[in-house]
Amino acid sequence: MSAVEDPGRDPGVVQAAERLRHAQTTGRPCPPIRHLIGSDAREAAYAVQHHVAALQQISGALLVGRKLGMMSPAVQAQLGVAEPTIGTLMDTMQVRHGGTVPVRRLLQPLVEAEIAFRLVADLDGPDIESEQVRAAVGEVYAALEVVDSRIAGWDISAVDTIADNASGGLFVLAPEGRALDDSDLRLLRMELRCWDRVVSTGSGADNCMGDPLQGLVWLAREAHRQGIPLRSGMLVLAGALGPMVPIHEGDSFVARIGDLPEVAVHFRSSVATRAAEASK
DSSP, X not given: XXXXXXXXXXXXXXXXXXXXXXXXXXXXXXXXXXXXXXXXXXHHHHHHHHHHHHHHHHTTOOEEEEEEESOSHHHHHHHTOOSOEEEEEEGGGEEOTTOEEEGGGOSSOEEEEEEEEEESSOBOOTTOOHHHHHHHXXXXXXXXXXXXXXXGGGOOOHHHHHHTGGGEEEEEEOSOOBOOTTOOGGGOEEEEEETTEEEEEEETTOSTXXXXXXXXXXXXXXXXXXTOOBOTTOEEEXXXXXXXXXXXXXXXXXXXXXXXOOEEEEEEOHHHXXXXXXXX
């Protein structure tokens, strides 16, 4: 099923999607949705995610890629979900490098540093291999993902996070990427700083599959199985390289990953952000 197809008449799926959309638009976290669709109903959870994405597209948002969630053992331990998940990237989720985000735009935000890929070829098949994935990657970027949950208190299971777009909030790409060539992404060291303080560290090998490229292999196969294959031009966020960090008003984060150009984002109160914009 594609991201824009009707998930069917399942009332639990529709009700769960409406609950998540209401939480997002009102800024008020909602109860878990696993009780609406079943605590082990992963296919139904993806149907919820696709339904919400379809509603966003109807409202004018553009689908720009996919994201991998729960790829870091450290993040799995933080949230208690021990399996990788797929989320949807919309253009409305992207923040420019060095941009300022009003904290009130978010509900329960955390930030993590990761690698992102831009594809230059389709990846569509049940038996995608590493060589095909490497050839399909046009550029590699340092990225920040603002993880957020519409579920109150981060009371999530795998089903909840899948339905809630793999707990996706916002993302930031570095201003420039690099060609992948024969780089070994496992060797890239990540350092995330809040102002001048190191708050998270890791590497490309700190991934539940041992390598961001292997995560992309898994994503390509799973996306094909779901009928939402990866297409040329898409962005892919490959998952956290270290623990997530809470976000507070006034925080500024910079991530450095190997020799990739760094990526930064700032968080301000809504009042401060409006004042800064008015002064331009």
